[in-house]
Amino acid sequence: MEKPDPSETAPRRPLSEIIANGGMQGNLMAAACPSREVLNHVTSRWGVLVLMALETRTLRFSQLKRQIGGVSERMLAQTLKHLEGDGFVRRQAFEVVPPHVEYSLTPLGLEVAERVRSLADWIEVSLPRILPHWDPEALVAYAPETVA
């Protein structure tokens, strides 16, 4: 590992403590705020669905993949890493062969998941009120039997 250059101005060590202990809260309207990144992880295409799937129970990778329609392995793995990196998801690997890995929500993750689910639930049940606003052109792309 390289030794730190004395001429470096950025205070590397205390940064996370400064942020964490300062009681500072994020501001999503500010372009450079890290809360933007957290928001992106949580509201990403698959982030929402992963949080919902894990809200009620622990799941394995393949179970998640099956439950979340259309997700690719690559995206699922990446999404799980992001959420794990934010402290929302806990990854528990059992040293057996074949591999066995379980994913669950942390207490912190459960808190976001509740908010996410509130939004997701609303969309699901409000869909009948939303679709009438759609351009008919966009609507015909969906065959009725695929809606539910």
Add this chain to the structure above:
Amino acid sequence: MEKPDPSETAPRRPLSEIIANGGMQGNLMAAACPSREVLNHVTSRWGVLVLMALETRTLRFSQLKRQIGGVSERMLAQTLKHLEGDGFVRRQAFEVVPPHVEYSLTPLGLEVAERVRSLADWIEVSLPRILPHWDPEALVAYAPETVA
């Protein structure tokens, strides 16, 4: 009800009514469900911020642009169109020169916005609990003074 054109296979007219009146609700776990698209509009990078900005007051295009740090005109316009197309945003144009256009939330939009804000607020205030989980490498990209 008019008789369907024998040559046309797709039932164009009744589709929106079928969906809307059927009491059908969406299923986000299904890849082909239109609720996925609504979710994408709402949770898109700028969709969240637009809904938050409009929750409390009507705003003009340029006001929105100023308030939402980092958004480009193109993305703002596109986001507003998506949200308008879902029935969340109302666009009111005054026929004057120079143009004057006001954006506000519909009652439907206010309902989503409340859920979105609940999530956004949580992220903002919980940021100090989240950042300690981050890889220090990712953290140093943010100078302390830009956080708040």
Add this chain to the structure above:
DNA sequence: CAGGATCCTAAACGATACTG
């Protein structure tokens, strides 16, 4: 002022193949 049109870059995404 509010955007539409155009062009371009970067990022997200998916499919496949491969490995511990």
Add this chain to the structure above:
DNA sequence: CAGTATCGTTTAGGATCCTG
């Protein structure tokens, strides 16, 4: 089984210029 690596495609997104 649970991924990673690689590749190619698609989409999101930004910059700029232009117009009613």
